[in-house]
Amino acid sequence: MKTDAELQQDILDELRWEQSINATRLGVEVKDGVVTLTGHVDKFTDKWNAEEVVQRVSGIKALAIEIEVSLPGTSQRTDGDIASAAQNILDWNTYLPKDRVHVMVEDGWITLTGTVDWEYQKLALKNSLSPLLGVTGVSDQISISPTVSSVTVKDDIESALRRRARFNEHSISVHVDHADVTLSGSVDSWSERELANHAAWGTPGVHSVINNIKVAL
Template sequence: MQRSDTVLKQVMAAFERDSHLKLHNHPIHMNFDGDVLTVAGEVPDIASKKRLLQLTRIHSEGSDLVDQLRVTANPPVGDGELRARICERLAQAVDFRNCVICARIKGQLEVLRGTIDEAGNDGSGVMEVTVEDGVVTLTGQVISLSHRRLASVTAWWVGGCRDVVNLLELVPAEADGDDEISEALHLVLETDQRVRAEQITINVENHRITLGGWVATDAERRQAEQDAWCLDAIDGVVNRIQVRA
């Protein structure tokens, strides 16, 4: 059996055991090129994507990964419409009220709010949104890790997004860690009107998030977990939120 087939078999077995989900309708492919492993395919949601990548890192024994996993868009959304929705959502977000919002359209930069000259002002920043085949790329600069992570989550919240590549820079630079992840998730849950953030507890250890507390519905419980999985640079999510009528 080829090395990639062995890793794929181990990853899929661990995925089904840990998540209790099967991906028979979402074929996953892996291919080694030297010590670089490319992971490709379609998955139903961001949680499945992050879980598969995490398990692949474990079972490929430190190989460099090329992530070509995409989340299925149902229904599919055209790149232009998706770009417009994301730019509008970012422009409406209170935490990005001082950011210049731009879109890259057919190679041309279009400033949708503010001016490029304002991007360097204290307390400001700039975000440029590019969409190609449902993959959203964010470039520019923001003022904190929480804002950087919130930008990714905001893109994921817009239906039709297949992946998010966050290349936003931090000005000034900021060291990452468990406290920063916890702070970002508090901000995300407070921003998401579908959950009641005050009833959810967050614990982060070694970049792994554990959610606790209680909510009124199973849908709210799932949404809080999805919000956590949408964060960049995390190593997993454990959902211990209870549902109470």
């Protein structure tokens, strides 16, 4: 099991290794395996990238992101401009159901509401809006409309997990209540935990996922 100092060093090394991130503007605090990432970045996508990079490191029990987005003067826009740009993306993207997703912007922060049919639609929308000039954050409050039975959802998730070589049939259990999924069990790294989470979310008809999987240290 890694000490807090070893885990902190591994995270710092991973951040420095990632060319898309300016690691000198970020700080890492670790206590009892719980990691807090601090610092300042110029755009929301940098914050998002830093979070994904840190999750690749094994031994993390929990992760808190306290990075602030400090926009340079040339990147600042009015909320109206950001809302218009976001709406244009909604209008032009054919993967989204028309008139079912709504955008609100306050102080550069985009809040998305409404319903879609698939998790990939939520992810694609967030990926499209996050790089917009002036955006300081994106809150996804979009729900997924259930379209299949609980039994089908459970079978599909378990099949997806079996197809991934990192998991055996006993490492993760899946419980489905209507369209709400709960994952439990144990894996070897935070990235494996997230991989299982993505497998659940990628299943048609899933409305929510509670990830209770523990990372074995």
